[in-house]
Amino acid sequence: MTEKQEKILAAALSLFAEEGYRSTSTSKVAKRAEVSEGLIFRHFGNKDGLLEAIIQLGEEQAKLLFADIIMTTEPKEVIRKFIEIITKTSQNKEAIAFWKLQFKIKWELEIYGKHKTEAVEQALVKAFSELRYLQPEKEANLLLTLMDGIATRFILQENFDLDETIEFLKQKYKV
Amino acid sequence: MTEKQEKILAAALSLFAEEGYRSTSTSKVAKRAEVSEGLIFRHFGNKDGLLEAIIQLGEEQAKLLFADIIMTTEPKEVIRKFIEIITKTSQNKEAIAFWKLQFKIKWELEIYGKHKTEAVEQALVKAFSELRYLQPEKEANLLLTLMDGIATRFILQENFDLDETIEFLKQKYKV
Amino acid sequence: MTEKQEKILAAALSLFAEEGYRSTSTSKVAKRAEVSEGLIFRHFGNKDGLLEAIIQLGEEQAKLLFADIIMTTEPKEVIRKFIEIITKTSQNKEAIAFWKLQFKIKWELEIYGKHKTEAVEQALVKAFSELRYLQPEKEANLLLTLMDGIATRFILQENFDLDETIEFLKQKYKV
Amino acid sequence: MTEKQEKILAAALSLFAEEGYRSTSTSKVAKRAEVSEGLIFRHFGNKDGLLEAIIQLGEEQAKLLFADIIMTTEPKEVIRKFIEIITKTSQNKEAIAFWKLQFKIKWELEIYGKHKTEAVEQALVKAFSELRYLQPEKEANLLLTLMDGIATRFILQENFDLDETIEFLKQKYKV
DNA sequence: TATGAATGAGACTTCATTCAT
DNA sequence: CATGAATGAAGTCTCATTCAT
Numbered sequence: 186m187t188e189k190q191e192k193i194l195a196a197a198l199s200l201f202a203e204e205g206y207r208s209t210s211t212s213k214v215a216k217r218a219e220v221s222e223g224l225i226f227r228h229f230g231n232k233d234g235l236l237e238a239i240i241q242l243g244e245e246q247a248k249l250l251f252a253d254i255i256m257t258t259e260p261k262e263v264i265r266k267f268i269e270i271i272t273k274t275s276q277n278k279e280a281i282a283f284w285k286l287q288f289k290i291k292w293e294l295e296i297y298g299k300h301k302t303e304a305v306e307q308a309l310v311k312a313f314s315e316l317r318y319l320q321p322e323k324e325a326n327l328l329l330t331l332m333d334g335i336a337t338r339f340i341l342q343e344n345f346d347l348d349e350t351i352e353f354l355k356q357k358y359k360v
Numbered sequence: 361m362t363e364k365q366e367k368i369l370a371a372a373l374s375l376f377a378e379e380g381y382r383s384t385s386t387s388k389v390a391k392r393a394e395v396s397e398g399l400i401f402r403h404f405g406n407k408d409g410l411l412e413a414i415i416q417l418g419e420e421q422a423k424l425l426f427a428d429i430i431m432t433t434e435p436k437e438v439i440r441k442f443i444e445i446i447t448k449t450s451q452n453k454e455a456i457a458f459w460k461l462q463f464k465i466k467w468e469l470e471i472y473g474k475h476k477t478e479a480v481e482q483a484l485v486k487a488f489s490e491l492r493y494l495q496p497e498k499e500a501n502l503l504l505t506l507m508d509g510i511a512t513r514f515i516l517q518e519n520f521d522l523d524e525t526i527e528f529l530k531q532k533y534k535v
Numbered sequence: 536m537t538e539k540q541e542k543i544l545a546a547a548l549s550l551f552a553e554e555g556y557r558s559t560s561t562s563k564v565a566k567r568a569e570v571s572e573g574l575i576f577r578h579f580g581n582k583d584g585l586l587e588a589i590i591q592l593g594e595e596q597a598k599l600l601f602a603d604i605i606m607t608t609e610p611k612e613v614i615r616k617f618i619e620i621i622t623k624t625s626q627n628k629e630a631i632a633f634w635k636l637q638f639k640i641k642w643e644l645e646i647y648g649k650h651k652t653e654a655v656e657q658a659l660v661k662a663f664s665e666l667r668y669l670q671p672e673k674e675a676n677l678l679l680t681l682m683d684g685i686a687t688r689f690i691l692q693e694n695f696d697l698d699e700t701i702e703f704l705k706q707k708y709k710v
Numbered sequence: 711m712t713e714k715q716e717k718i719l720a721a722a723l724s725l726f727a728e729e730g731y732r733s734t735s736t737s738k739v740a741k742r743a744e745v746s747e748g749l750i751f752r753h754f755g756n757k758d759g760l761l762e763a764i765i766q767l768g769e770e771q772a773k774l775l776f777a778d779i780i781m782t783t784e785p786k787e788v789i790r791k792f793i794e795i796i797t798k799t800s801q802n803k804e805a806i807a808f809w810k811l812q813f814k815i816k817w818e819l820e821i822y823g824k825h826k827t828e829a830v831e832q833a834l835v836k837a838f839s840e841l842r843y844l845q846p847e848k849e850a851n852l853l854l855t856l857m858d859g860i861a862t863r864f865i866l867q868e869n870f871d872l873d874e875t876i877e878f879l880k881q882k883y884k885v
Numbered sequence: 886t887a888t889g890a891a892t893g894a895g896a897c898t899t900c901a902t903t904c905a906t
Numbered sequence: 907c908a909t910g911a912a913t914g915a916a917g918t919c920t921c922a923t924t925c926a927t
Contacts, residue, residue, distance in 0.1 A: 187890075189890080189891080205382065205467075205468055207380065207382040207383055208382050208468075210916075210917060210918080211917075211918060211919085212916085212917075212918090220891085220892095221891060221892045221893065222892090222893085222918090222919090223891075223892060223893075223894095223919085223920080223921085224890080224891060224892075225919095226918085226919060226920075227889095227890075227891075228890090231918075231919070232917095232918065232919090288467065289467055289468075291516055292463065292464055292467035292468070292516070293380055293464075293467070293468065295515075295516060296516075297513075297516040297517045297518070299517060299519075320528065323524070323525075323528045326525065327506075327525065327528065327529070327532075330506065330509040330510055330512075330513050330525065331502075331505065331506045331509050332509065333508070333509035333512045333513060334505040334506050334507065334508040334509025334510070334512065335505055335509070337505075337508045337509065337512060338472075338505050338508060340470075341466055341467070341470060341471075341472040342472045343472070349498070350498075350501065350502065350505065353495065353498045353502065354502070357502075362907085364907090364908085385899075385900055385901080386900075386901060386902085387899090387900070387901090395908085395909090396908060396909040396910060397901090397902090397909085397910070398902090398903080398904085398908070398909060398910065399907085399908060399909075400901095401901085401902065401903080402907075402908075403907095406901075406902075407900095407901065407902090537911075539911080539912080555732065555817075555818055557730065557732040557733050558732050558818075560895075560896060560897080561896080561897060561898085562895085562896080562897090570912085570913095571912065571913045571914065572897090572898090572913090572914085573898085573899080573900085573912075573913060573914070573915095574911080574912060574913075575898095576897085576898060576899075577910095577911075577912075578911090581897075581898075582896095582897065582898090638817065639817055639818075641866055642813065642814055642817040642818070642866070643730055643814075643817070643818065645865075645866060646866075647863075647866040647867045647868070649867060649869075670878065673874070673875075673878045676875065677856075677875065677878060677879070677882075680856065680859040680860055680862075680863050680875065681852075681855065681856045681859050682859065683858070683859035683862045683863060684855040684856050684857065684858040684859025684860070684862065685855055685859070687855075687858045687859065687862060688822075688855050688858060690820075691816055691817070691820060691821075691822040692822045692824060693822070694824075699848070700848075700851065700852065700855065703845065703848045703852065704852070707852075712886085714886090714887085735920075735921055735922080736921075736922060736923085737920090737921070737922090740889095745887085745888095746887060746888040746889055747888085747889070747922090747923090748887070748888060748889065748923090748924080748925085749886080749887060749888075750922095751922085751923065751924080752886075752887075756922075756923075757921095757922065757923090
């Protein structure tokens with residue numbers, strides 16, 4: 186991966202996150218990356234290829250983010266870590282752009298990459314099970330779904346109070 | 361609102377929902393509406409005007425959908441009706457397209473129309489309050505957020521089991 | 536067929552004939568036709584569509600050109616008319632461009648539209664047959680092939696003496 | 711001429727023959743030649759230089775092909791050899807590509823290299839003269855022209871029966 | 886000699902919008 | 907009110923060519 190390739194990816198990531206995939210022209214990407222437009226196509230084939238490269242990156246980052254949770258054994262801690270996952274991201278501008286993009290892409294292209302979260306789902310099921318919840322699968326599912334809602338609000342709703350919501354959740358789950 | 365105007369709106373609604381606002385050309389809309397392209401501009405000024413008309417429609421539909429909840433007095437029923445709101449829609453193809461579009465637009469344009477749900481929020485706060493929940497505002501907020509998550513999954517995740525989730529929720533809230 | 540459509544076709548015809556299909560950009564066509572570039576695509580879909588429209592025109596013109604031959608009954612006259620066919624064209628600048636294009640396209644795209652000449656071939660076979668040639672099919676084929684050669688030379692070889700060749704041919708076939 | 715230069719020429723030859731000069735990008739040539747794109751420019755200056763090198767090659771090959779005819783003294787044999795010249799090529803894939811290219815270039819660039827065939831023309835004129843044909847120059851010219859037609863058909867017309875045509879010709883000229 | 890990253894001009898195409906009818 | 911031909915700007919992509927290594 187050359188320096189210019191990285192610049193292209195970074196520029197595309199931020200622009201796609203800001204304005205959406207379709208609304209971002211390759212010429213805009215080139216300009217922000219300070220690179221000729223042709224280079225984008227040399228390295229990524231076409232605009233879709235550029236998007237895929239970014240999604241790829243996303244999957245890797247997601248794995249990294251979830252790795253810690255999956256390795257945790259103490260059930261309460263599993264749930265707490267999962268709930269707190271979004272707070273980790275919320276201070277880092279780049280990370281926010283990154284997750285914003287993941288959601289935007291989901292909606293723009295209607296691709297829901299469930300496989301990415303399967304491992305976490307298993308970990309949550311196990312945790313709820315050990316904590317004697319009656320329907321651990323459903324609990325896990327609900328929590329995952331809730332996190333999608335929280336992410337949605339955090340990204341889209343201007344005055345959304347993330348910390349308060351997270352605190353309230355931890356309190357509810359007693360973690 | 362003439363017949364052709366309605367045809368245009370219906371065509372735009374379905375196309376925007378299917379392919380997104382940016383990806384839908386006015387010529388496609390005209391074709392599906394069986395109307396000349398120029399007519400779109402005569403009636404709605406420009407493409408943005410067409411979108412706004414659709415959003416407008418959305419707000420009215422939302423009001424209709426929520427009206428029943430707001431008028432309800434029995435707290436448990438308020439919560440139950442709110443939870444079940446999405447099931448109402450889930451059988452009707454047009455309605456699904458409609459809500460899909462609302463979410464897609466939120467993400468594409470990053471406009472989160474909170475005012476639309478304020479009245480419902482109040483109703484939920486009141487309900488939770490009457491049911492002696494300790495933090496009724498936070499409970500209401502969480503439930504609203506959760507519903508965004510459920511909508512997200514319902515629309516985007518192919519094998520999402522809506523009914524199961526709704527049942528589980530009702531059970532949790534004992535409604 | 537609107538006036539501008541005809542201007543586009545005429546411009547494309549002359550440019551494709553002068554510089555070849557691939558070497559002629561749609562913007563050049565638009566400029567010569569004094570028309571916006573977009574209009575080409577509105578009317579012909581894409582560059583290939585423009586080419587096809589021209590080829591279509593070619594087939595019609597060819598039919599017209601051959602119609603007379605096919606209707607002729609006197610065998611010597613059939614052959615004479617066929618041999619003279621190219622001379623008909625050779626004075627008219629537009630017609631030359633037109634036939635040049637037909638050949639250029641054949642070579643550029645390697646499409647040999649044999650069906651266009653089938654009717655003439657039949658007429659020639661019949662003529663040679665009536666004139667007691669021993670192998671009328673082969674004679675017809677050879678004459679057709681020879682005409683391709685003459686066209687090739689006429690178009691490409693700067694100092695080619697068309698009239699002399701035609702005279703010589705008529706003398707050979709005693710027509 | 712290094713090995714890589716030859717690989718470039720061979721790749722360019724086959725590609726130009728298959729798809730035409732304009733339609734073949736230098737990057738395609740480089741890929742087929744298994745060589746870096748830059749090398750083409752180092753060796754041949756630019757794309758036109760590459761084409762010229764190939765044309766050069768063509769002239770040399772043509773000389774070789776015609777050398778035998780020119781050296782022949784027996785008039786009937788001169789004519790027979792000339793008529794059979796194309797059959798020599800028709801079994802060899804590389805040779806076909808080579809001649810196809812020569813014709814394609816003629817049409818794409820409208821360069822008719824008459825000088826290449828002048829020596830053969832002289833030989834044919836002499837042959838026809840010795841055989842007491844009344845207009846040996848015209849006969850030679852006609853035969854040359856006919857061969858262009860045969861080449862055209864052989865290359866472009868899918869079901870063209872080359873052998874039959876050649877046999878028929880030999881019979882006609884009694885050679 | 887050889888590579889391949891990088892460029893910039895220009896190719897084809899799409900699209901929102903205008904306007905004469 | 908309604909049509910659809912026409913436009914011009916902008917979009918994605920290709921390609922010959924250059925240049926540092």
